[in-house]
């Protein structure tokens with residue numbers, strides 16, 4: 001369903017010893033994050049660590065998330081995948097940003113459904129981190145609604161201070 005093509009030489013990164021244990025809920029990496037933070041208009045995603053280099057997340061699709069009447073907006077669903085794939089950095093402790101995100105929409109996602117997303121790191125080659133995810137409707141083993149692949153590029157922490165508002169005064173020790 002979500003066959004990942006990896007370049008020759010890619011290897012699996014190590015799970016960081018301080019990564020959240022399997023089953024543990026991940027902290028909000030930034031309180032204003034649109035994906036996981038308290039941001040009023042955000043997705044309020046809840047994410048827990050899985051085995052190895054996997055994460056399990058979910059969010060409730062509400063009236064605020066519509067594109068067509070009664071259906072989730074595709075770009076918003078892609079955002080949820082970006083969030084999940086980005087949060088994989090909490091397992092590896094490699095600071096990285098999205099370089100490329102490819103999303104396949106396989107089923108409509110109605111308002112009031114809960115989207116369950118399983119994300120994983122597939123491999124690393126140099127600064128490139130290959131990731132993928134699958135989103136299912138209303139249960140962890142529900143029908144597949146979306147699949148995605150993301151290429152994340154490792155950056156130094158100065159990326160965030162140079163281009164953003166820096167990391168000062170932030171609830172980020174594990175989170176850039």
Ligand SMILES: CCCCC/C=C\C/C=C\C/C=C\C/C=C\CCCC(=O)SCCNC(=O)CCNC(=O)[C@H](O)C(C)(C)COP(=O)(O)OP(=O)(O)OC[C@H]1O[C@@H](n2cnc3c(N)ncnc32)[C@H](O)[C@@H]1OP(=O)(O)O
Nearest residue numbers: 029082083086087089090093094095097098099100153174
């Ligand atoms: C105390 C310890 C703390 C450790 C913490 C660790 C981890 C943190 C954990 C958790 C994080 C938590 C949450 C994050 C969650 C969600 C947020 C969602 C993620 C985002 O929302 S994030 C925002 C959107 N994102 C951007 O805002 C990026 C804008 N962009 C750039 O900032 C530059 O574009 C950059 C930096 C990407 C690259 O720039 P650059 O100059 O550094 O490097 P360069 O261009 O040379 O690329 C190097 C190699 O990547 C290849 N490459 C690059 N881009 C590619 C593409 N699109 N397709 C195919 N290949 C690509 C090149 O081809 C080359 O490959 P090669 O080496 O083989 O030539």
